[in-house]
Amino acid sequence: MAPAEDRDLGHEFDPRFRVISVTARGAPLRTLPSMNAPIKNDRIEWLQGPSADGAAKCSSVPAGRKNPWRLVLLGAPGVGKGTQAELLTERLGACHLSTGDVFRAASKRKDCDQSPAMVAALDYMRRGELVPDSTVWEMVRERSHCILGCGGFILDGFPRTLGQAESLKELMETESIALSAVVNYELPLDEIVERLSGRRTCEQCKAVFHVTERPSKGGAICDRCGGRLYQREDDRPESITVRLEAYERSTAPLIQFYRNLGVLTPVVAKGTPDEILGRTMKGLDRANDRVKTA
Numbered sequence: 001m002a003p004a005e006d007r008d009l010g011h012e013f014d015p016r017f018r019v020i021s022v023t024a025r026g027a028p029l030r031t032l033p034s035m036n037a038p039i040k041n042d043r044i045e046w047l048q049g050p051s052a053d054g055a056a057k058c059s060s061v062p063a064g065r066k067n068p069w070r071l072v073l074l075g076a077p078g079v080g081k082g083t084q085a086e087l088l089t090e091r092l093g094a095c096h097l098s099t100g101d102v103f104r105a106a107s108k109r110k111d112c113d114q115s116p117a118m119v120a121a122l123d124y125m126r127r128g129e130l131v132p133d134s135t136v137w138e139m140v141r142e143r144s145h146c147i148l149g150c151g152g153f154i155l156d157g158f159p160r161t162l163g164q165a166e167s168l169k170e171l172m173e174t175e176s177i178a179l180s181a182v183v184n185y186e187l188p189l190d191e192i193v194e195r196l197s198g199r200r201t202c203e204q205c206k207a208v209f210h211v212t213e214r215p216s217k218g219g220a221i222c223d224r225c226g227g228r229l230y231q232r233e234d235d236r237p238e239s240i241t242v243r244l245e246a247y248e249r250s251t252a253p254l255i256q257f258y259r260n261l262g263v264l265t266p267v268v269a270k271g272t273p274d275e276i277l278g279r280t281m282k283g284l285d286r287a288n289d290r291v292k293t294a
């Protein structure tokens with residue numbers, strides 16, 4: 001049986017997680033699951049999609065739960081969505097689904113394995129522009145079982161336009177499932193640019209580091225898997241400017257869209273990743289309370 005505090009969260013207790021205490025709104029200590037046995041999901045079905053041909057399966061998928069977490073992470077490029085998604089995956093046990101990771105995985109395939117739409121999409125990405133909605137939606141739709149599965153999800157980088165948000169809403173409505181919350185990370189522009197220009201990513205396990213803020217102990221080698229760290233092409237200054245403009249024009253309007261739906265959870269993205277994770281968990285706790293009293 002789950003401890004009372006875990007049942008309070010409204011999400012089924014998962015015995016893989018130990019319990020820690022945090023203070024929420026000065027209220028009595030409330031317990032949240034902490035990372036005891038982190039889930040290492042290689043996300044191969046999400047990253048490769050149907051081209052994985054049914055042969056390649058994720059090494060582990062989150063176990064089905066009665067109330068899985070279904071989250072969207074919003075925020076400007078470089079605000080730290082991917083970093084938080086990794087931490088939240090360990091904490092909540094839902095799959096981290098990043099559309100940017102799908103495009104980067106495709107860019108590593110041989111040219112002849114890429115559809116014309118994917119070749120065009122990678123061009124948009126290099127320039128820092130948004131990939132057209134039709135291409136993004138096609139890619140997400142063919143992986144919809146990752147979204148509709150009963151282990152939950154943490155969407156990072158999708159939806160990014162009102163059109164994509166409407167498509168996601170329709171998909172979820174057909175299965176009578178709803179978003180638990182949409183977390184909007186907020187950070188001043190100068191700190192965003194600093195995070196983007198210092199980012200390094202592992203080409204093997206996709207772990208994200210920062211040259212000064214979150215360096216790998218192995219220098220240019222990933223200290224988790226031994227892979228090589230590289231700087232993303234779209235982290236060059238000229239692409240960063242284009243990405244931030246695209247965010248303001250196309251993605252920022254989603255804040256109001258989700259506020260109107262009553263699921264927006266704003267989180268200040270200053271401080272260390274663990275501090276931001278703590279704030280996020282408190283925000284999710286409040287979102288949960290809202291659902292219970294609705």
Ligand code: AP5
Binds near residue numbers: 077079098101160
């Ligand atoms: P995508 O991969 O989604 O990139 P993004 O949204 O631009 O976000 P980033 O990955 O750049 O940043 P992040 O917020 O995840 O920050 P991170 O955790 O890495 O998309 C790339 C491209 O693909 C798009 O431009 C577009 O072309 C295309 N695309 C993807 N999805 C699309 C869609 N749905 N529609 C259309 N086009 C799409 O952190 C950044 C750095 O900061 C890291 O170095 C990290 O270590 C560091 N850091 C993180 N947290 C902290 C902290 N608290 N303190 C200090 N440093 C920190």
